[in-house]
Amino acid sequence: MDILVGRALGGDIRSLARLISLIENGDPLTDRVMRQIYPKTGRALVIGITGSPGAGKSTLTDKLIETFRRQGKTVGIIAVDPSSPFSGGAILADRIRMQRHTGDSGVYIRSMGTRGSLGGLSRGTREATLLLDACGWDVIIIETVGVGQSEVDIIKIANTVCVVLVPGMGDDIQIMKAGIMEIANVFVLNKADKPGVDRVAAEVKLMLDLVRDRPWIPPVHKTIAENGTGVGELVDSIVRHHEFLKTGTDGLRSEYARVSFEVEDILLKDLSRRAEKIWKTHRTQDVMDALVRRDENPYTVAGAILKEMFGLQKTK
Amino acid sequence: MDERKIRVIVAKPGLDGHDRGAKVIARALRDAGMEVVYTGLRQTPEQIVETALQEDADAIGISILSGAHSFYFSKIIELLKDKGASDIIVFGGGVIPDKDIPGLLEVGAGAIFGPGTPTTTCVDWLEKAVAEKREKEK
Numbered sequence: 001m002d003i004l005v006g007r008a009l010g011g012d013i014r015s016l017a018r019l020i021s022l023i024e025n026g027d028p029l030t031d032r033v034m035r036q037i038y039p040k041t042g043r044a045l046v047i048g049i050t051g052s053p054g055a056g057k058s059t060l061t062d063k064l065i066e067t068f069r070r071q072g073k074t075v076g077i078i079a080v081d082p083s084s085p086f087s088g089g090a091i092l093a094d095r096i097r098m099q100r101h102t103g104d105s106g107v108y109i110r111s112m113g114t115r116g117s118l119g120g121l122s123r124g125t126r127e128a129t130l131l132l133d134a135c136g137w138d139v140i141i142i143e144t145v146g147v148g149q150s151e152v153d154i155i156k157i158a159n160t161v162c163v164v165l166v167p168g169m170g171d172d173i174q175i176m177k178a179g180i181m182e183i184a185n186v187f188v189l190n191k192a193d194k195p196g197v198d199r200v201a202a203e204v205k206l207m208l209d210l211v212r213d214r215p216w217i218p219p220v221h222k223t224i225a226e227n228g229t230g231v232g233e234l235v236d237s238i239v240r241h242h243e244f245l246k247t248g249t250d251g252l253r254s255e256y257a258r259v260s261f262e263v264e265d266i267l268l269k270d271l272s273r274r275a276e277k278i279w280k281t282h283r284t285q286d287v288m289d290a291l292v293r294r295d296e297n298p299y300t301v302a303g304a305i306l307k308e309m310f311g312l313q314k315t316k
Numbered sequence: 317m318d319e320r321k322i323r324v325i326v327a328k329p330g331l332d333g334h335d336r337g338a339k340v341i342a343r344a345l346r347d348a349g350m351e352v353v354y355t356g357l358r359q360t361p362e363q364i365v366e367t368a369l370q371e372d373a374d375a376i377g378i379s380i381l382s383g384a385h386s387f388y389f390s391k392i393i394e395l396l397k398d399k400g401a402s403d404i405i406v407f408g409g410g411v412i413p414d415k416d417i418p419g420l421l422e423v424g425a426g427a428i429f430g431p432g433t434p435t436t437t438c439v440d441w442l443e444k445a446v447a448e449k450r451e452k453e454k
Contacts, residue, residue, distance in 0.1 A: 013370060014399075014400075014401065017370055017372035021320075021372040025319065025320045083351075084346060084347070084349075087346065087348065087349045088349045089347060089348060089351060089352065090352065091346050092353045092354065092371075093354045093356075095355060096354065096355060096356035099355055099356060099363060099367075102363045102367055102370070103362055103363055109367075110370060110371060111351075113321070113351050
């Protein structure tokens with residue numbers, strides 16, 4: 001195991017890929033690997049790309065890779081696609097749009113399935129990001145699954161979140177809603193050659209006008225990812241936001257949020273693993289039948305399990 | 317929830333643009349619970365092998381309808397060997413004449429599935445092949 005970590009840190013791609021699999025499979029050695037590499041993290045610029053399915057996230061990512069490569073930076077990409085809730089399988093196809101970079105030794109692309117995770121990322125995205133960071137990748141781009149309104153886990157991992165919108169997504173009420181619209185550090189209005197883009201731009205800017213007192217007002221960029229229009233300016237904004245985080249108090253605040261999420265994430269994953277395991281031992285046919293007949297209720301069953309896990313006494 | 321999933325690359329090498337078969341296989345593997353990395357069309361052997369390494373794939377499935385199967389299979393298997401990754405299973409399908417199949421198996425292809433093969437045959441074979449490969453790693 002330690003050999004694998006050493007090789008990955010030394011730049012061996014297959015070892016890095018193996019470690020990511022190991023972590024995403026929930027291998028018991030995960031903790032040990034993460035403890036080893038954690039002190040080496042914190043150097044990369046981590047960018048999150050999120051938005052609805054078909055908004056152009058992968059194509060935009062492809063263009064971002066190109067721009068950062070031209071600046072001489074190495075780029076690691078984690079592209080998340082949904083896993084089937086039925087079979088657990090997945091078609092991971094974000095890569096198609098970026099495949100021209102395969103073969104460039106300054107680019108590493110890893111596709112991940114969500115595997116039941118609901119926040120727009122996958123189990124193991126956080127750890128995979130840290131691994132890439134420790135292995136010395138300058139820029140890490142995380143492309144979330146195509147999201148709806150509330151998958152916002154990306155803010156807990158990325159320094160800079162780009163929310164990608166496209167014309168025709170609905171009226172101004174959609175833009176007023178809580179959730180995804182609140183997490184943007186940078187707005188990207190992609191497919192800017194399509195009709196209606198100016199209206200969306202105006203509505204987003206109007207919304208942003210209401211929060212004028214904040215030290216960072218998210219810039220709104222129009223792009224046509226397919227031909228690269230507007231991508232240079234977008235990259236400038238991303239870098240500017242990164243600089244802003246280093247100087248203002250917002251940076252420290254987001255660091256607090258990030259470390260807090262890390263501990264929470266480790267705790268929750270561990271607890272859910274234990275809960276799942278112990279529930280399996282309790283899940284007899286008799287219990288299931290009793291529950292279905294409503295002779296037994298799920299609160300009592302769960303209560304008994306909790307008692308076994310933590311030795312919790314019932315509250316008096 | 318924690319389990320080691322089978323990860324497969326499905327790729328189309330070269331200049332043939334007929335990807336219906338590749339997509340059918342990708343779907344079938346997905347429905348069997350595998351994670352399928354689909355690379356799209358017109359891939360070079362170098363791209364396919366590099367993708368397999370980056371994605372930590374257990375297997376590479378290639379679909380060829382152009383007639384250039386002998387070249388692509390040998391090249392991909394050779395590149396895997398160069399990278400110290402010949403444990404990655406290579407299999408394929410497409411329009412490949414029966415008389416060419418023994419030659420492909422000879423160079424190291426795990427299996428060739430011709431037109432009309434039920435997808436379950438392919439899934440069952442791959443599950444077994446990956447299980448054997450992982451057994452060897454232990």
